[in-house]
Amino acid sequence: MSEKKLSANEYIKIDSNYLRGTIAEGLADLSTGSMVEDDQQLLKFHGTYQQDDRDIRAGRRKHKLEKAFSFMIRIRVPGGVATPHQWLETDRLATQFANGTIKLTTRQAFQFHGIIKTNLKRTIAEINQAAMDTIAACGDVNRNVMCNPNPYLSEIHAQALKAAQDISAHLTPQTRAYHEIWLDGEKIESSEEEVEPIYGKTYLPRKFKITIAVPPSNDVDIYANCLSFIAIVEDGKLVGYNVAVGGGMGSTHGNEATYPRIADVIGFCTPEQVVDVAEKVVLVQRDFGDRTDRKHSRFKYTVDDHGPDWILAKLNEYLGYELGPVRDFKFEDNGDRYGWVEDANGNSHLTLFIAGGRVLDTPTYPMRTGLREIAKIHDGDFRLTANQNLIIANVSPEKRPEIExxxxxxxxxxxxxQSALRLSSLACVALPTCALALAEAERFLPTVLTDLEESLEENGLRHDAITIRMTGCPNGCARPFISEIGFVGRGPDHYNLYLGGGHAGQRLSKLYRENIASSQIKPLLAPIFSHYAKERNDGERFGDFCIRAGYVVATVQGPDFLKNIKPEAFTSNN
Structure with missing residues (x-):
């Protein structure tokens, strides 16, 4: 029996000469604002996606004009920590080359949108001059490593952050292509073939995501990631990490072989072993991940296909030693802690709510200008949260009055x-720039929140945190499948509605209504809010209530996630 044919992207990588392709030649071609298709795939490894403004696509087509092509650039920020100088440089580049906004992503990275091809190389070069980079921010490699930005456990956070940065550095691709193309690095002629010591010539089957969490906060959503490390703290000391594998959000409408999955916690490692464990898990995926079907190539499917026990055994084999037994831990939520807090060292930390993660100025709210002025005098750091918010961290007692x-x-x-619902919200970029978006998300969620806040106010729930997330497609970049209320775009102005996710991100939600118009959102949810306010148990979270009250059933791993069960007993609107 012949072997299955590899997916098209595998051949692109094989033929790319370690991610070079014809990117340099494409950048020099001024006859078009786009890049050839194969190079568009390779550009992702370098941290950029080709996009176009879909709001004006039809008009340009009518006038026989090329699409309004531009590029999104993602800046890696391991652990989400940036210096004031890096913030100022990011702000400058947003004005000089992008669309005047800074996007804080759900993976603790910066994003620029609207960069034209002729400015692409210069922008990436100047990002590197600010001691940041874009390599491996996208592509079939390990992406930006996330870390709990917890400011009130500063010593533990410092150790977890260092682990995140060490993992990120260790798993960064070694190809010289990035330096040659973007930084005018010297092309080294050698008779010996270039080597990627971890990834090999074809890198990973798909993207790979790593997080580090410090309980009781699961703000990085460890269950939604390929590999996570859960800090175990005993007597105030970090003794090691539980290891979780196989989480992931993406699915495809109408394809039951694709589904979200929450990670399995399989073992424990010491702080000294964490980088080695990260490498060996990546190697397991490199060697056993599916390279024939990109819709089945994420690590979550490798874990599902072989089972967590097999993954643990293979990991132990690659390590040459065994992970220890899982240690006790408890997550309480996956939100941010807003306002000022002080740490044991006397420094202060302020968590700001950034709607949609979009840092910009409006006539009534010059937030971006204010943050720029703060960065000019701040002597601490800035921390990006996995919830698209920002911490002005390590504010010294001397600087706090000026910053206030x-x-x-x-x-x-x-x-x-804001309402607790708004503070617990996430949205992906979606339209007009994301090529995969089927519906609005970032631009529409604020309107949904305003409508739902009316029902919450009526039922005395304004201050009850309920996680709510919206994405424009089922790829799940804002992790909607583990929120208590999730909206996933099906088409223009239409969404699938999910309920019952765990408040701490520990449980998948369940499909409650399929392909609803946006006008149905409030009529569907308002009676559930009323029921929740009247009949919830003490301390009962909204997602838990939705299951107990019969709106949805607790979901299981695997394809059954997509098999909708629609109990009608408590709904007043079908």
């Missing part, structure tokens, strides 16, 4: 005085 004055001047001081 600027927060007041630019109207930022009360950014977090």
């Amino acid at each position: 004055k600027l927060l007041e001047q630019y109207g930022i001081k009360d950014s977090h005085l």
Whole structure:
């Protein structure tokens, strides 16, 4: 029996000469604003995606014009920590080359949108001059390593952050292509073939995502990632990490072989072993992941196909030693802690709410200008959260009065005085730039939240945190399948509605209504909010209530996630 044919992207990687392709030649071609298709795939490894403005696509087509091509650039920020200088440089580049906004992503990275091809190389070069980079921010490699930005456990956070940065550095591709193309690095002529010591010539079957969490906060959503490390703290000391594998959000509408999956916790490692464990898990996926079907190539399917026990045995084999037994831990939520907090060292940390992660100025809210002015005097750091928010961290007692004055001047001081639902919301970029978006997300979720806040107010739930997330397609970049309320785009103005996810991100939600119009959102959810307010148990979370009350059933791993069960007993609107 002949072997299955590899997916098309595998051949692109094989023929790319370690991610070079014809990118350099394409950048020099001024006859078009786009790149050839194969190079578009390779550009992802370098941290950029080709996009076009879909709002004006039809008009340009009517006038026989090329699409309004531009590029999104993603800046890796391991652990989400940036210096004030890096913030200022990011702000400058957003004005000089992008669309005037900074996007804080759900993976603790910066994104620029609207960069034209002729500015692409210069932008990436200047990002590197600010001691940041874009390599491996996208593509079939390990992506930006996330870390809990927990400011009130500063010593533990410092150790977890170092682990995230060490993992990121160790798993960064070694190809010289990035330096040659973007930084004018010297092309080294050698008779010996270039080597990628970890990834090999074809890198990974698909993208790979790693996080580090410090309980009781699961703000990085460890269950939604390929590999996660859960810090175990005993007597105030970090003794090691539980290891979780096989999480992932993406699925495809109408394809039951694709589905979200939450990670399995399979063992424990010491702090000294964490980089080695990360490498060996990546090697297991490199060697056993599916390279024939890209819809089945994420690590979650490798774990499902072979089973967590097999993965653990193979991992132990690659390590040459065995992981220890899983240690006890408990997550309480996956949100951010807003407002000022102080750590044991006397420094202060302020978590700001950034709607949709979009840092911009409006006539009534000059947030981006205010943050720029704060960065000019701040002597601590900035921390990006996995919930698209921002922490002005390590504010010294001497600087706090100055920073508080600027927060007041630019109207930022009360950014977090919102409903608990809004503070617990996430949305992906979606339209107009994402090529995969089927519906709105970032631009539409604020309207949905305003509508739902009316029902929450009526039922006395304004201050009850309920996680709510919206994505424009089922790839799940804002992790909607583990939120208590999730919206996933099906088409223009239509969404699948999911309920019952775990408040701490520990349980998948369940499909409640399929392909609903946006006008149905409030009529569907309002009676459930009313029922929740009247009949919930003490301390019962909304997702748990939705299961107990029969709106949805607790889901299981695997394809059954997509088999909708629609109990009608408690709904007043079908």
